[in-house]
Amino acid sequence: MNFICLLAQQATALSSSDDSWLIAGFALFGVALVLFALEFVVPSGGLIATLCVLVVAAGVFCFFMHSATWGLASLTATLAGAPIAIAYGLKIWSNSPLARRVVLSQAIEDQPRANNVKSPSVAIGTLAVAETTLRPIGWIRIANDRHEALAEEGFIAAGQQVQVTGFDDSTLRVRATPC
Secondary structure, eight states, rough: OHHHHHHHHHHHHHHHSOHHHHHHHHHHHHHHHHHHHHEEEEHOOHHHHHHHHHHHHHHHHHHHOOOOHHHHHHHHHHHHHHHHHHHHHHHHHHHHHHHHSSOOOOHHSOOOOOOOSSSSTTTOOEEEESSOSSEEEEEETTTOOOOOOOEOOOOOOSOOEEEEEEEEEEEEEEEEEEO
């Protein structure tokens, strides 16, 4: 921290009337905002978020090069605002169409629970068709009856044939059958 303050004092002594560092700092913060928003839209495995953090650090450095006051103000705003921005971004993102595609959908849980009870008419070994994608929970169709099912291993695509292997409470356990 002392090193940054020393750099800021030297930069102030060299050019006190030059606002190029200030402009660069604001420009980098603007780029960081764009990258932050892009992180919630483009699945990058954290690469865009890492780039965003580096751009913010460069922006804070530019503010320190302009003056210690601007540097400390930008550092304080970043440290205080980042957790708030992340929480708000996640709140907005969780209601987006992308989040609904990535995260297990509520639509499966909102379906009517007809034919969802443990039924003696469904025997272990019964073949069925996955009506929805099982991630790992979804709906299967046995004859004309719809049942909630739990995939034993991984995801099972809609339309794939499954076999009943057991029961968990009132949910059928199923396994994908080879084609």
